[in-house]
Amino acid sequence: MSSPTPEQVWAELQGFVEAHAVRKRLRERLGTAMGTGGGKVKLLLLLESSALSHGEVAEALGVDRPYTTVLVNALEEQGLVERRTDSDDRRRKLVALTEQGRRTVSDAREVIDTPPAALDRLSPAELTSLSKILAKLHG
Amino acid sequence: MSSPTPEQVWAELQGFVEAHAVRKRLRERLGTAMGTGGGKVKLLLLLESSALSHGEVAEALGVDRPYTTVLVNALEEQGLVERRTDSDDRRRKLVALTEQGRRTVSDAREVIDTPPAALDRLSPAELTSLSKILAKLHG
DNA sequence: TATTGTTATACTCTATAACTATA
DNA sequence: TATAGTTATAGAGTATAACAATA
Numbered sequence: 001m002s003s004p005t006p007e008q009v010w011a012e013l014q015g016f017v018e019a020h021a022v023r024k025r026l027r028e029r030l031g032t033a034m035g036t037g038g039g040k041v042k043l044l045l046l047l048e049s050s051a052l053s054h055g056e057v058a059e060a061l062g063v064d065r066p067y068t069t070v071l072v073n074a075l076e077e078q079g080l081v082e083r084r085t086d087s088d089d090r091r092r093k094l095v096a097l098t099e100q101g102r103r104t105v106s107d108a109r110e111v112i113d114t115p116p117a118a119l120d121r122l123s124p125a126e127l128t129s130l131s132k133i134l135a136k137l138h139g
Numbered sequence: 140m141s142s143p144t145p146e147q148v149w150a151e152l153q154g155f156v157e158a159h160a161v162r163k164r165l166r167e168r169l170g171t172a173m174g175t176g177g178g179k180v181k182l183l184l185l186l187e188s189s190a191l192s193h194g195e196v197a198e199a200l201g202v203d204r205p206y207t208t209v210l211v212n213a214l215e216e217q218g219l220v221e222r223r224t225d226s227d228d229r230r231r232k233l234v235a236l237t238e239q240g241r242r243t244v245s246d247a248r249e250v251i252d253t254p255p256a257a258l259d260r261l262s263p264a265e266l267t268s269l270s271k272i273l274a275k276l277h278g
Numbered sequence: 279t280a281t282t283g284t285t286a287t288a289c290t291c292t293a294t295a296a297c298t299a300t301a
Numbered sequence: 302t303a304t305a306g307t308t309a310t311a312g313a314g315t316a317t318a319a320c321a322a323t324a
Binding site: 002003004005006007008009010011012013014015016017019022113114115116118119120121122124125126127128129130131133134135136137138 | 141142143144145146147148149150151152153154155156158161252253254255257258259260261263264265266267268269270272273274275276277
């Protein structure tokens, strides 16, 4: 029995991640409140580590600044983030998670970080093997 | 050295597929002509095997029929598909790839089916191992 | 004058409701 | 009257251009 081709393995890999699409699981968990585009969720996850200015948000998210304003407005109206004018440079506004926003992010984190149940069926040896292979793919 | 946790492996797996996102590669290959939503590309791939009625397209794509009309209109204007009234039931219209559409699909297929270069770096043994693990995950 | 954020506007993707033609 | 497709309209997501405030 010969080894599979890279094409076959690639197809299998695509099938697996397709089947366990995180976006779909996120939608199920967070409901429709956060829309279908990934922008709002990405922004919340981004703010998890620290508050950022609009410019920094735009840069990190790969969107432009007008749209950043739209995103921040929407999340602010939902009470998930708040704006604070930077006292050093009064043009800048820092966007930070509110307490409620922090809870929402924890919720999303849980979905994103929880591996699909299928992964639990792998033996320690298989996990090690898979991890090594992925490391080689990354490097 | 203990084996990695499912959480760690899952994070690595997500990182890999993120880095080699097919959608991004498709956009690079097909340019902006086919828009940013996946609808048009999915429809072309769907028609690869056979012509379908609007209703069948809607069903297979998971969109409604009005939007199917929009998609078909757009691809028809680009010369990639054509409509043909079904002679048995004159209400139905079959959507089929044109010759140009068929070439475009071949192009897309190539992008989708081509594994990232990283996969070529795996040995036959590693490919076998990865394939077996993925099979177990799927089953 | 350059930079930060905002407003106004527009374009793409997709859905819902009302309509036309054929069955 | 039911079904296939279409048109009209609307809403979400995102971009571009012009603007206001601060530096």
